[in-house]
Amino acid sequence: MKANNIAVKVEGVSRKFGDFVAVDNISLSVNKGEIFGFLGPNGAGKSTTIRMLCGLLTPTSGSGFVGGYDIIKEYEEIKKDIGYMSQKFSLYDDLTVEENIDFFSGVYRVPKEKKKKRMEWVLEMAGLNERRNAITKILPGGFKQRLALGCAILHEPPIIFLDEPTSGVDPISRRNFWKLIYDMSREGTTVFVTTHYMEEAEYCDRLALIYRGKIIAEGTPNDLKQNYMSRDVLEIDVDRVVEAMEVLYRNGIETAIFGSLLHATVENAEQEIPGIKRILEGLNITVNKIEKIIPSLEDVFVTLIEVA
């Protein structure tokens, strides 16, 4: 049953390419006005899912609705109510900033009296006021991404789908972009966003983790950290990281590299810290620091993938 506060709901949706199952029996629901993060490594099935939700790809099986329209039967209706930003930059490179905005205003049939205002709004939002006559091709990545977002929401859709909107963009632009997403969500827009940057997931109201076509976890960032991490995470700072990894692995302790640090998942931090220290120091590896930390989403994800 479709509740009034739900923007997207799908059940048992799968998509096969030949024999290969790219999306495997997923179910999810997105509340109106929330930022829903769809997280997963490359090839997990994020784009395939988002395309099915936007009416660009027919599911092999399953059902659902987006903004009140059936994803199987009414996929053309959906397109009026959504804005979609595909993973690959897909504005016209050879058009100027204004020409791109003008084109999509026409395609979305933005009424004449609103058109000018929307154009100015996009230019302002994307920070492109001074470059409105620049050919899109020469813009830096961050500007392109904001312009693409602007063009996708000229018609002020209630739901927007963003497929890895920040991939390949510098960290400052990424932060700015997330601020835009956050602003839109505050104004009531539902945002469905995919990413493979774990730190971005922290900005989302709710998350689903997809891995090899299956949703392996779902909930708010805090839910995920609490419910899916029964084990403790240790952060270890040593001078010889690779050697430390090897020796711990031989002793049955899995670690992952985070920057210059190691993260290890263990049953009980207090009990195991002395043992680990002993193993490392036995090989003359200097342990600068070893302590229990609050797991990041990445830790959660790494653990979940090990289990999957």
Added chain:
Amino acid sequence: MKFLRIKAIAKKELIQIWRDPFSLAMVFVMPVMLLFIFGYAITLDVNNLTTIVYDLDRSSSSRELVAKFSESGYFTIIEHIDDDKDIDKYLDSGKARIAIAIPADFSKNITTGKNPQLQVIIDGSDSNTATIAMGYISAISELYSQRLKGIKITPVIDPRVRVWYNPELKSRNFIIPGLIAVIMAIIAALLTSLTFAREWERGTMEQLISTPVKGPELITGKLIPYFLIGFIDMAVAVLIGTIIFDVPLRGNIFLLMAVSSVFLFGGLSLGILISIVAKSQLVASQMSMVITFLPSFLLSGFMYPIANMPAILQIITHVIPARYFVAILKGIFLKGSILKLLAMDVLLLLIFGLIVFTVANRKFKKRVI
């Protein structure tokens, strides 16, 4: 169909063509280039026709006539023969393409005021050249007759060839109108064959199909700018034909352009259909060349008369739009045909256009695969 969307698409497409030097060149330079290359190549091909002479009269009149042929530059007399069996030998082996036989009573007929005969045998394997050669022969004979008139008798040499609709007997008059039709058939499909494929390749199509735009709006919007361009190409081709190649335009120019629009609609829609089916620019441009180039050149009646083709090819020619356009342009240029005479051809072009346009609309799916 919403006007605002069609307008936005047409405008965008026009800007893109305008900004891309390659597409601009393809759009405006290529048709002109093709017209010059083929206009001259095909015309020049008819010079220096290898000719043998079988002169049974051996009079000064007959020698004078033969001299007229060789002076014209169109005929190269390679041999005078004494045995009529040699005619077959030369023609069959391809050593000569034309034999001129002058009967023994040629000069006697001139003096007695009768119409002297002139027998001409032409290698018909290349009927285009043959037709043009007949034109020259007829013209030279005519000139010769006129000269005789200046003396006192007025016999008319009857070479048993009549070339209709081309009294100036310039081969270009024949070639250019048909050539314009053939080139436009190729250009029209090529122009639009990249539009959809390009958007799929660049990824812009994915954005476009996520909007509420309708297939027919997209197709119509993309057709409009190319229609304008095709129209300009057509006008330029007609200007080059009449001014540079000096081909007379006997019919109505407005009728010509109106009929050309009907043809362009079909040709451009064909390119769109190819572009939709191919999804890649390389495949699309190759497909459009294969579908338009050889059929338009060989099966349109431009190079070889349709009536001389094997039955199966004759049937195939019916689905080649260039066939109707060649007939229409020759008609308007050379005969000054009016619409009533061309109605059937125009109607068939229109039907072709409507079918292709409809199929293109049905083939276009707003789906990624």
